Amino acid sequence: MNKKISTIALSLLAAIAVVPVTYAAEGDLKELRPQVNKSEWQLVKNDTTRQIKTYTREGDGKRIHFKIDAMIDGSLETVARVHFDVDNIKHWFWETLDSRLLKKVSSTEYYYYMQYNAPVTMPDRDAILHAVVEPYTAKRGYMGLTIHAVPDYLPTQANLVRVQAQDMEVKFTPIGKEKVHLEAEGFVDPGGIAPTWAMNFVQRNAPYSTMLGLQRRVSMATYNASSEPSPFEISE
Numbered sequence: 001m002n003k004k005i006s007t008i009a010l011s012l013l014a015a016i017a018v019v020p021v022t023y024a025a026e027g028d029l030k031e032l033r034p035q036v037n038k039s040e041w042q043l044v045k046n047d048t049t050r051q052i053k054t055y056t057r058e059g060d061g062k063r064i065h066f067k068i069d070a071m072i073d074g075s076l077e078t079v080a081r082v083h084f085d086v087d088n089i090k091h092w093f094w095e096t097l098d099s100r101l102l103k104k105v106s107s108t109e110y111y112y113y114m115q116y117n118a119p120v121t122m123p124d125r126d127a128i129l130h131a132v133v134e135p136y137t138a139k140r141g142y143m144g145l146t147i148h149a150v151p152d153y154l155p156t157q158a159n160l161v162r163v164q165a166q167d168m169e170v171k172f173t174p175i176g177k178e179k180v181h182l183e184a185e186g187f188v189d190p191g192g193i194a195p196t197w198a199m200n201f202v203q204r205n206a207p208y209s210t211m212l213g214l215q216r217r218v219s220m221a222t223y224n225a226s227s228e229p230s231p232f233e234i235s236e
Contacts, residue, residue, distance in 0.1 A: 041067055045208045050215065054207040059187065061196075063165065064203045068184040070211045074218040076136060076174040079182070080143060080234045081226060082217050086112045092213030094206040097124065102153075107233040108133040111153060115160065118190075119198040125190055127163035128153040136235035142173040143234060147186070165189035182211075 041055040051071035059065045072079050082092070089099035089112075098115040105111070115126040127149055134144030149166040156162045168186030175181050184207075190199075217223070 044204050047208070050212070052208060052211045054211070056203045061199075062189055062194075064188045064190070064199055064206075066184075066186060066188075066203060066207045068182065068207050068211060070182045070215075071175070072180045072182055072215055072218055073178065074180060074224070075178055076143060076172055076180055077230070077234055078218055078223045079172055079180045079214075080232075081223050081230055082214065083145060084230060084232045085223075086110070088217075089114065092210070092217040094210045094213065098126075102128065104231065108135065110232065111150070113154070116163075118161075119201055122194065122198055123159065123161050123192065125163050125192075126157065126160045127151075127166050129166060133232050133234075135233045136172075136174070142171045145170040145172070149189075151191070161190070161192035163188065164191040182214075 039058060041057050043053065044056050045052065045054040047053075053069040055067040055069075057065045057067075083089075086099055086101040090096040093099070093114070095117040096114055097117050098113070100113050102111040102113050109130075109132050111128065111130050113126065113128055116124060118124045128151065130148050130150050130153075132146045134140070134146070136143040145168075147166065147168045147170070149163055151162045151164050166186070166188045168184055170182065170184045173181040173183070188202075190202075
């Protein structure tokens with residue numbers, strides 16, 4: 001009887017031995033993974049405490065694409081004043097070494113300069129930007145700010161790489177009297193040679209860090225208590 005059982009067991013082992021082991025092919029694994037359309041916006045940061053969301057999407061390898069959705073504690077006037085105080089943008093915008101107003105064209109248009117601290121091993125960047133304000137109206141429901149880089153506005157400096165594009169559309173929608181819904185979308189071409197790791201680092205960190213800086217700046221009493229007229233038009 002024992003011998004009969006041993007014979008059956010050996011037969012089963014032999015049968016198992018000849019069955020080929022099948023592994024999932026790479027193609028099969030890809031079918032199991034969720035498909036991501038890199039041309040669509042992908043959520044990078046969702047800070048529910050500070051109410052900041054940032055997004056990225058794949059570009060052409062030369063541009064950093066970003067989108068921001070954030071709530072700012074402060075009035076529309078205060079948030080606008082922080083943006084219009086160009087000389088102090090360097091205190092809240094990500095890795096900014098210098099910022100200054102170049103020319104006030106009108107109450108809704110101006111040019112300004114910014115210099116950025118680039119990631120390690122890369123030369124620093126600078127940018128000349130043209131801003132146009134769309135003042136708030138009750139009918140419109142928001143204040144708009146459109147920014148475009150104008151790299152040829154001033155001669156380049158030998159130790160800096162000129163940013164070729166820094167284009168952005170920003171909407172400031174007041175929610176009650178003491179909150180502003182900020183929506184921004186745009187892209188940056190840092191110019192020169194920018195390795196992929198550096199582009200990815202900036203794309204994933206700069207928008208969120210800038211919003212943290214903006215929130216801190218808006219909370220400063222100097223803006224909330226300012227009695228000076230705004231240098232640019234906030235509302236009609």
